[in-house]
Amino acid sequence: QSALTQPASVSGSPGQSITISCTGTSSDVGGYNYVSWYQQHPGKAPKVKIYDVSKRPSGVSNRFSGSKSGNTASLTISGLQAEDEADYYCSSYTSRSTLVFGGGTKLTVL
């Protein structure tokens, strides 16, 4: 199972919006609405920000939103804040009943 494809890095200024893409295949991202997004700060465990493509866990800011079109899922963060600077990973369920992660995207808040 190949890793999902994410841009290596994205950046934005405080207050701006950014979008991170996550491209897979019809056997994972495109085949199921089981796409999740994780935020990971250095030295910390990942935390789920979005699940089921677009749902937010309790306590997650509504500045985080998710969507999907075909084999590509997207995470949008609006109103960028310094605390959003972190690594972001997408994840998807697959046709083999396994999970696959993306290669990760480093978000820099300028």
Added chain:
Amino acid sequence: QVTLRESGPALVKPTQTLTLTCTFSGFSLSTSGMCVSWIRQPPGKALEWLALIDWDDEKYYSTSLKTRLTISKDTSKNQVVLTMTNMDPVDTATYYCARTRSSGGSCYLPDYWGQGTLVTVSS
């Protein structure tokens, strides 16, 4: 309150077998819909999903590592054990266990993670 904690050796030699234990609380792996995953992350690199076990003792493995991995559970102790054979320096990573939620019988959402344990493979 859901918590998970990984334990195991910090250092293993090449060719040895690694055994990691995930001890959890706040949920039961005998409850329908509950699963536990193992995920690793080499220093400075991406997350990699390794294996999963569900409430019904069904087990799933990464295709690329399937021949080296074994996952098992002890429901009475609230523990999940992962073994990985023939360790190599490229297996140096932080290993995480995570409670994984399911929908329609499919385990798909690692929602609570342990803090991770760094395993270094070196002679």
